[in-house]
Amino acid sequence: LKEKWIVQDKQLKAFKKMPGEGDISISERQSTDASPVVSLEPVLEISQRRSDRIIFLRKEVKITSRGFSLLYFLAQHKQEVVSYNSILDEIWEDDEDAIYTRIISHVYKFRRNILDAIGHNEDNTEKVKDIFKVISGRGVMLNISDEELQIN
Structure with missing residues (x-):
């Protein structure tokens, strides 16, 4: 043996x-x-020193500074549904015109940019949708475990 x-x-x-x-x-x-x-290997890597990108499945994904702030906030509350109001208060605190559709737009951009980097196929699409969840009427959830997320 x-x-x-x-x-x-x-x-x-x-x-x-x-x-x-x-x-x-x-x-x-x-x-x-x-x-x-x-x-x-972590699925998602976020570096506070590089707010212009994330690493998803070892692929670099470009991200805006506002998108980075949103993703970092969600990572701090991973596996929790974060309400739209909490996100607006934290990320768009100085913007009185901010509405929840901006949040959803950023989540869809995350998904699209990640799929552009790792490849568009059915498995990847489902994996990305499962990690970046929009909960209708409630908020957004980063559905990822401690082992799959690395923040430094």
């Missing part, structure tokens, strides 16, 4: 490869306790 090591729950654990099994990539294999394998 051969052993391979995987990173799981921030600890290294071994799993045994049975004779006759083909080579299986680490991301396709789970340990015997059936808990998920932790991805080593």
Whole structure:
């Protein structure tokens, strides 16, 4: 029996490869306790030093300064529905003409620019829509886990 090591729950654990099994990539294999394998690469990277871009699946995506502020605010409240009013108060605090359609417009621009960088296909479109969610009548949610998000 051969052993391979995987990173799981921030600890290294071994799993045994049975004779006759083909080579299986680490991301396709789970340990015997059936808990998920932790991805080593973040899906979304945000750098406070570079407010003109983000990194999504290792691809650079250009972003406006207002868009960056919105994304950073959503990242601070990831996996929460952030109300339109909270976003307007935080990001557009000095703009009395700001309305929720501006927020939605920025989210659609995020999606489009990310898909331009990573490629337009059905899987990518669904992944991006699932991460950048517009909740009708309520607000916006950045649906991403701690492991998938890196802020520095």
